[in-house]
Amino acid sequence: MSLSPRKYCERYGLDSRLYAVWLGMRQRCWNSNDKRYARYGGRGIRICRAWDTFERFAADVGPHPGKGWLFDRTNNDGNYEPNNVRWVSPTISTRNKSGWVKLSPSLVRQIRKRYRFGNGRILAKQFGVSHPTVMDVVKRRSWIEI
Secondary structure, three states, X not given: OOOOHHHHHHHHOOOHHHHHHHHHHHHHHHOOOOOOHHHOHHHOOOEOHHHXXXXXXXXXXXXXXXOXXXXXXXXXXXXXXXXXXXXXXXXXXXXXXXXXXXXXXXXXXXXXXXXXXXXXXXXXXXXXXXXXXXXXXHOOOOOOOO
């Protein structure tokens, strides 16, 4: 019987948040049954061989910086490798996604002003962004500084 990631980290004194990032990266790139595979492994995103072990990955990326920080590829079309990853805020990560329509502070204000319960999908079409992006803007999970 294998240990859950949390129990594994407790047993070996590992950072469970960093371990979860490493496992998630591997799932997205290697597991064709993962719902995110098409956007990662399915389009050729790979993980450098050095990161086959968690210990090497942890040594290269350093400790998880804390709540709210995300692991991000600088070049969204590039592989997971030391010179193409960083820790970022959710706002920066959102701005680095494929197909991202560049929102400006003005557009963010317009979305928030026009939003009424239930019209998020309509606003998404009008502004050329996804429904989750509209909801993140409205609920201030992104663009919190505006």
